Amino acid sequence: MTYGSAADAATDRLHALQTGGPEAIAAVLRRLPIIGAAAAGMGPMSGHAGDLGGLRRGGSPVATLDGLAGLLADPVVIKITLLTANRIEQQLAQVAHFHGGSLAREEALRIIGADPGLLDRAADGLAGLLLSNPAMAWVTLRPGVAEQIWLPGVRLRDYADSMVSEQLAGILRRLGLPVPTTKWQRVDALEKALRTREVVEDAIGALGPQEREHLATLFTRGQVRIHELGYDHQGYRGSGTVRQLASVGLVGYSPYDQTAWVWLDVVAALGGAGLFADWAMPEVSARPVIPAARSLVPPVVARLDQLLDHWASGPPQGLKAGGIGVKPVRAAAKALRTTPVEIGLLTCFAVAVGLLAPVTTARRGRGRNQSIDEEWRPTTACTDWRALPLAQRWGRIVRWWADSTSLEASGRAVERYQWDTPRLNRPLARTGFLHALAILVPGEGLDPADLRSKLVFDHHGVFAPVVVDQLVAEARVLGLVPVEGPVGLTRGARLLVSGAEALDDVLNDAAASFTVQADHSVVAPPDLHPDLIGDLERIAHLESDAGARIYRITPEDTVRALDGGWTLDRVIAFLADHSTVAIPQNVERTIRDAAERHGRLQVGAAATWVASDDPALLVRALGVKAARLEGITPTLAVSSLPSEKVLESLRAKGLAPAERVNARPQTPSPTIPSRTRHDGGARLAMLAPDEIEALARRLYPVRGHRA
Template identity: 25%
Template structure:
């Protein structure tokens, strides 16, 4: 049956399911069933479907690629005897989603180019017709002779068909295996056990394979049990593999999703209370990391990544664990709060907007970014295939769709009833069953990736005590108002007061409002343990004077926010720094020092700690130094003095309460959030890219499209552009820009970051910086393309 006729025979409900699971077909609806079938049969569209297919569908698709067309009962006998019902249900899902067709005789086959996506289905090699096509007639007859067969055909194509028919007979293959030398027979057995379709066969042996019966591989090739393949390989023909595998063609596969193992757990209240602590720690870490980045931007490596050493320095500066800082850096970079310059990780303009949000809003930005990013934060500090530790902000290659996999995890955890906890040890088998290809990260097993995502969810406060939180349930259901309410419950409003202690420390009894915390941090140093403690020192108070504070403003600010007034020791410290601040003034140019009182200058010149500055008095109250002004100011301060620059360094004027002149307008939270929704990609726009294949359609949208399809397309609507037309239009806007591109290279799916150099009517030309080569990809092999804004 033609695919177009098969699709037309589906019920409306089945067509709705088809469009919901294959949203990339929506643009073909206006062209009718013929256009829809053409796109559904393409490698690109079927490849997207396989990325979202469950284990049962993948096994059924491989079986059809290897054995179809075939009657369902015969296919079940060969492949699905362990679970006939589950296997047939998987076949039905393939039929409804347009990946398989059934003819009038009841035989089922792979649709379109599906079989091309499985070069070695079920571990089987290619057919004899494919492998023997490059052999000459003499070689084909030589194989038949060694098998004791006489081929009657004369033309090469007919000889190949005749040889294929013989190699598909069990008696011929079994007799050849029985006659094989022990080492050749053992080699075949190992290939069957390992489901290896091919092995290495050096070309020097291949060139003399008819006259060198020494190597077991050569014996197998001479008898047709293996056939030569390109690139110094020998491959077991599919006909031979089907005989040798026999009833063990398919091992036991779970055609139904394994149950998620749960045990009795804590009540929802305890779970949410534990999550509140985790959310507060994560938010505190993010704020501490941002503060550390603002104080000293970490240096990036030449490849734009944040190296392990710099990451650990940042963690030490922020007073946070290395792994938590790695997660926070990845999320902050993904949402744009920090950005990658040419050589450093720096705070972006959005950082100021983010810090001014309420606590629960700042946490929501982190959570929504983590949910939507296509990066894997736990890649940072993980061990790479070479045994080295991966840096942060590394370009992550491969077809892995982190966004979809993460959402699958969230949706499945949200189904766990309140009061139950998940046994996460083997839960990855359940979660990844729905779409194992989504979890296929190069060099990393699905179990490891699953563990990373769970750990990140725990760190952010979405999972606690092995159970989903109320916030996760709201997030999974898309109930944003409820999610905001849960965020407020997890992270109540900020505090505006703190306790000043006699030991020159300040303790916040809760998280401080961003504005209060920022102003307090100008006068005191954050304690390494987190953002609840601050310490006043001579250097920190001097920093306040440098920023334009006056002693009166400092005392007014501290008095208005302290629960118990300003301790005498702190008042004395402010007064002492005020008396000494500015007694020495450093001029630029010749580094001239002017003293308010000559005694201070004489003392500074004679101080042993200023000898390296080479101060020399040239007049009463005036000295010069050969070092630059900045170095001179730093040297004098290290010696215990508090000089200021004479170039307007302390020109920041402040109001009576310590705010900059003019004050700060009251924050319009709604306006800021609206801006963040745009700038931080709270709802990122849908991009036409391979892993997701476009936004999933709702039932209502799919039903409307089905109605239009039944009408043969809506004449009032323009015919939707083909994928190639869409890509050509997009390519015109992306020339000379960095892009993420996905394409099919023969039997392989390739995804990489490249520079789009140019394009013509048929080809897109890309520069791959990793391999330093130009790639030319035909439009028909492109699966997806999107711009990269800045380093990935």
């Protein structure tokens, strides 16, 4: 049985789970990590009861076998299951659907011709996913599955409702075949004929040159508009070649959208009823990953704090359509010496959890013609965020990335924030990506090309090569995998899979000191505590992390720290408190000189004004042509350029101006959601093997459902 009501599908899944026992339940949860997490009350699907047929009731995770069976029978989950099946499993399901929903092993071996062991594993995989019922035939699609399967073409049977009985009879007569009595008998007879190679070849042999040319075009291009074949509406309605091809059953056409196509039955007759030419698995081999010579928690957490400080001093302007555009993201990336991808991801995260919010700065016009200017500012929630343990902050960033229903996995880099409609299928790619890495041996990874091949094969409906490349780039930014080389989870990422608490325990033993040297370098151990790494990167820049971490203190770094809200005393105190030796005098002098110069030029928006209590310094500023300054008084000048451009021009010439920021109202914000019973804190929504086994035993047996 391949078709039926939702109740039939749920009953079928329940019977399969009862019959298979805990082993069958665990097999499903292992293959579908996003569903396993949902069953445990975690992940992006755990809160979508209305969309997924009662996945959670009253905020509780699935607690009964009935609930899990109903979930697996839901059309959305069936589609997700098909998407996460590997390519061979998907193709076998498509072939079974093409042949009426059921396929015997001998028939499959005959029409597909692939390795028997490969097909047997694919059939077992479909059975384990509860997509097929092996008790009825080798592959028999369960209720609700066929409706979610996409075929690589149009079957005659799928279009038969729009064809009259006499039309079918005429095609059979032209093919020289007997005509049955009823319409559906005629459909069966024509379907059988069009799937017979000899019948199709005879029909093609009787065509004229023009008909053959257009048939070849349809074979090559698939479904096309009729006018592209050189026929207008009247042409194909009259005696055009499309009509001639349709009269012998080789093609179908739609008078509504003016398209024509070769029936999939005909394609199968000529190219093989297996429908697909490629039934091979990719060969990949794991390699040792490059050990990360850095803290367990990557710099991305500290980078978020730097971004919030940066935008506190100069909030980005909002787009007219809402959101934050590419320009401020790229400008922030340049200022913080990082990539737009990292800033784009952190921007989206900050908005999602309430660390950034829009504030209206001006309104112009009335009614429909009214325009609103907005800028995005850090919110009061930043205080609560910074009070969280470092591992918890990293875990929440990664968990948001993995579970986000609004963050696209389309192959394009995330370099802006704009609200989008949440979609439940979006976390599939990131969940599948993390799961594929989590099941590798710790310390091993795959070359990017091998990972691309594996994921495209294992989750054929989810991944494209460009999507894998995007996720690898994002995972490197987030510190989940090494910044180069084979792609495999870092030690910190594996601890994070078990929960941020496990990572916190390891961080308690991290190093808490470094050495400030007279050449302005700072030598830090590889296991320096991430909190100290974050602060150190505010006042110095990283030169090397091959072994020990080497930082360099420059006047520009000091200016950047002061722009970010640090004071001179705080910079000196931080270095003195954590350096194993006294701060060298020349290093302290460099810092103090930079701090003394910082702010002597002040930039604000007039157009833009520049003021200084030192006339000689203002004369130097007037000499910077790129700033387009015009002197007003010995201590004041103005420019027609925006203040950001003036700041950039002056700093490029070695000056160290400070931006005068007008007092801004503090942006209200909802507080960061606290950890609830089913929130999972900063833990990733993936179950460990022993947790899957325990969940399966807990779900089976339950009262009233003993095998």
